[in-house]
Amino acid sequence: MRRILSGVVASLALCALTVAVQAQSFPSKPITLIVPFPAGSTTDLVGRIMAQDLSKTIGQTVVIDNRGGAGGTVGTEAVARAAPDGYTILMGTIGTHSINPAVYPKINYDPVADFAPVIQYGTAPNVLVVNPDVPVKTLNELAQYLRERPGKVNYGSSGNGTSNHLSGAMFASRQKVSAVHIPYKGGAQAITDLLRGEISFMFYHYLPLLPHIAEGKLRALAITSAGRIDALPNIPTMKEAGMDDFEVSAWFGVYAPAKTPPEIVKALHDAIAKGINSPETKKNLQVQGVDPVNGSSEDLAKLTKSEIARWSVVVEQAGAKLAN
Numbered sequence: 001m002r003r004i005l006s007g008v009v010a011s012l013a014l015c016a017l018t019v020a021v022q023a024q025s026f027p028s029k030p031i032t033l034i035v036p037f038p039a040g041s042t043t044d045l046v047g048r049i050m051a052q053d054l055s056k057t058i059g060q061t062v063v064i065d066n067r068g069g070a071g072g073t074v075g076t077e078a079v080a081r082a083a084p085d086g087y088t089i090l091m092g093t094i095g096t097h098s099i100n101p102a103v104y105p106k107i108n109y110d111p112v113a114d115f116a117p118v119i120q121y122g123t124a125p126n127v128l129v130v131n132p133d134v135p136v137k138t139l140n141e142l143a144q145y146l147r148e149r150p151g152k153v154n155y156g157s158s159g160n161g162t163s164n165h166l167s168g169a170m171f172a173s174r175q176k177v178s179a180v181h182i183p184y185k186g187g188a189q190a191i192t193d194l195l196r197g198e199i200s201f202m203f204y205h206y207l208p209l210l211p212h213i214a215e216g217k218l219r220a221l222a223i224t225s226a227g228r229i230d231a232l233p234n235i236p237t238m239k240e241a242g243m244d245d246f247e248v249s250a251w252f253g254v255y256a257p258a259k260t261p262p263e264i265v266k267a268l269h270d271a272i273a274k275g276i277n278s279p280e281t282k283k284n285l286q287v288q289g290v291d292p293v294n295g296s297s298e299d300l301a302k303l304t305k306s307e308i309a310r311w312s313v314v315v316e317q318a319g320a321k322l323a324n
Helices: 002-025 042-058 070-080 094-103 139-147 163-175 187-196 207-214 262-276 279-287 297-318
Strands: 031-035 062-066 088-093 115-130 154-157 180-183 201-205 219-223 249-257
Touching: 031 042, 031 070, 042 062, 042 088, 042 115, 042 249, 042 262, 042 279, 070 088, 070 094, 070 249, 088 094, 088 115, 094 163, 094 249, 094 297, 115 139, 115 163, 115 207, 115 262, 115 297, 139 163, 139 219, 154 163, 154 187, 163 180, 163 201, 163 297, 187 201, 187 207, 201 207, 207 219, 249 262, 249 297, 262 279, 262 297
Parallel strands: 031 062, 031 088, 154 180, 154 201
Antiparallel strands: 088 249, 115 201, 115 219, 115 249
């Protein structure tokens, strides 16, 4: 028995030593950043900014691996199943870690148990816009317009389960109106159809909408952030426009697989945080309409859990559950 116990103790000590050595030498090879959305998406552009900074800081290549599909679940699951050594990490989003667990009956990963949060990276609010042929100029007027046309007005989104989809569903639910959701495979086609009048309104990331708003081709009614934004200073927040508790900002966070050694998680956090603090990176993110965030790993863990709880309620109230 004494020999067995000695062997167990020795094995545990060896494992601890191995982990310590790995953490001290990390990183000794390229890191793969899985982006669970297509190239050219906002998440992809944000991921590339982060990867470039991380590569400079750690002196290793950071390879972008775009694995889109099923609302981001494909790429997210790949990281959940990856080796917990810090060499495969994820650019997660509000969709992958908060909305997907609420809208899909079954996903093949646990957004909390299967991941080690590294850092919250940025946030991006949505703006509510309408085609100018829709005769409304305020939130209340839009609600009344929908109330008078139950089930006859379409709104678009960049896909099922996205923050802009759920923003529309939440708006309809809380206003007690009926509108038809039209999901697109990305925001570009949705914007095109909104400009054509194929759909009447849409919540979406404000940056690609700015030129159309400036030219009068779209009309902005409200912004979903807590405060007004510099790019649209005359557009009220949802609260100012008459709807309380409607703050919806898409967010981005970096995750490693669960059981990644804390020393490696800290090394990743510190390296990424250094990049976020640089004026150049802040400018690059703001060009993409993203506000940089430099929170702790614990902050991202708390955000993930609170957002899961929040969106579960929203999806239930809005009846927005989807089939896998």
